[in-house]
Amino acid sequence: MTILVMGPRWLATEHGGSQYRALGHYPALQRASNLVWHPEQVSVGMASFEGDPRHAVTLLERRLRSQGEISSDVKILILQLQRTGRSYQVLYVTVALDEWQQMLSWAAAQAHICRVSLMAVLAYKFVQPGRAVVLQADRHFHFFARHEGQLVHLQAVAVDHTLADLEGVASMLGLQAREEMAAKGCTDFNVVWLPVAFEGPRSELDVVTAAFSQAAQGVSVKVESEALRASDGSAAVLHTGLKSMVRQAQSKDLVNEGNDLWHVLAREYLPFGALAALALSTVLAYLAYGWMVQADVLRQQAQRLQAQEADIRKNIAVIRRDTRLDAPGVKRQVEVLTLLKKIQGDHDPVRLLDALRQGAQGGIRILSVGTQRSGSGAGETTTRASEPAIVVDGTLPENLINSDRDTRSLSTLVKTLNDHGYRAEPVDIRTGVSGQDSSTRLFAYRLTRIEARQEGGP
Incomplete structure (x- = not known):
């Protein structure tokens, strides 16, 4: 309504x-x-x-x-x-x-x-460049226009509702409008006429608008109105631009x-809100479906990763079991190796005994093999006091005493030891083998490694 x-x-x-x-x-x-x-x-x-x-x-x-x-x-x-x-x-x-x-x-x-x-707000919405508006509200006339950024407003009031008075006021308003628009630089414009509630035949309304148009020197006037009849059955007719103005309302x-x-x-905005809500619900439903699908994919990936993790944990347990070290057994092996190294010291007993066996030719007998620190014997210099050495005691056969063969046998022994990496130096028998018989068949050598001597310096 x-x-x-x-x-x-x-x-x-x-x-x-x-x-x-x-x-x-x-x-x-x-x-x-x-x-x-x-x-x-x-x-x-x-x-x-x-x-x-x-x-x-x-x-x-x-x-x-x-x-x-x-x-x-x-x-x-x-x-x-x-x-x-x-x-x-x-x-x-x-x-x-x-x-x-x-x-x-x-x-x-x-x-x-x-x-x-x-x-007045709705009437002004009809104003456009080159188009003015006249709002006729009972005896009041308002002229609205706009030209190149300049506003125009004119108004006139009739004394009564007689056609002659309304016609005279419309003519005066048309003259003022023509002059005002010409002063603003606009000589070509048309007018939309909006009667609010003009009672009477349409011909009387046309007389009023024609007076305005003639005074404004032939300006085109378009009446924007509809004829409404009284609902009580009377012959009264109302000419109004109400419906046109309502259509302009925002x-x-x-x-x-x-x-x-x-x-x-x-x-x-309820219809627009409903459409927006429907569109939003559709978008949310689509997003929810996408999230559900994505969540299902992620759930399957998580299950696969959990299964892979379980397999990896099992493999780690097996590796830990297979590679677990027997600490007491290893400790015992280390102790045995340490003992062997201590016994061996800086000499290889197998190599040394092999050298003595090869060098003991012509009836030479090896009586004993022992170790001592260099310099323990008389006449040793202090520079060799820290070198490890082996003392070898032996005896010559009786028939080789004071003979050339005796000398060759000892030379062969010394050369064999030297080939095996040992330097043989004669040692006083009383120092090298205390408590032994001082027979001339006895001899003693102190053996030192040639490599050790070279590494230790001259």
């Missing part, structure tokens, strides 16, 4: 917008409605300021009060703001504050949504305030 409120008059359209009926003041609405409002105490004007446009309302109220145009509290709405260099123009609407609050409180108290818009044009505005917007 569409409701037209023009001052004290409340009219509602019925039967698809082809009829209208009168309503009482501030009725209880039975269904959601669009309300187009032209307040009883309303004023439309234009002003210019410099500085920050954010202070336009404060500056405008101060100017209007200083000029005596308003004396009581008013609600100021900026209809259009146009910047021109450092200055700016504002097209404004003022409404008596008590009338403003009464209307919005009534709209907020309704059980059904009521979208409230100002008629959410930003609403004057509802507070929670009421939120309810209106929620109702208005």
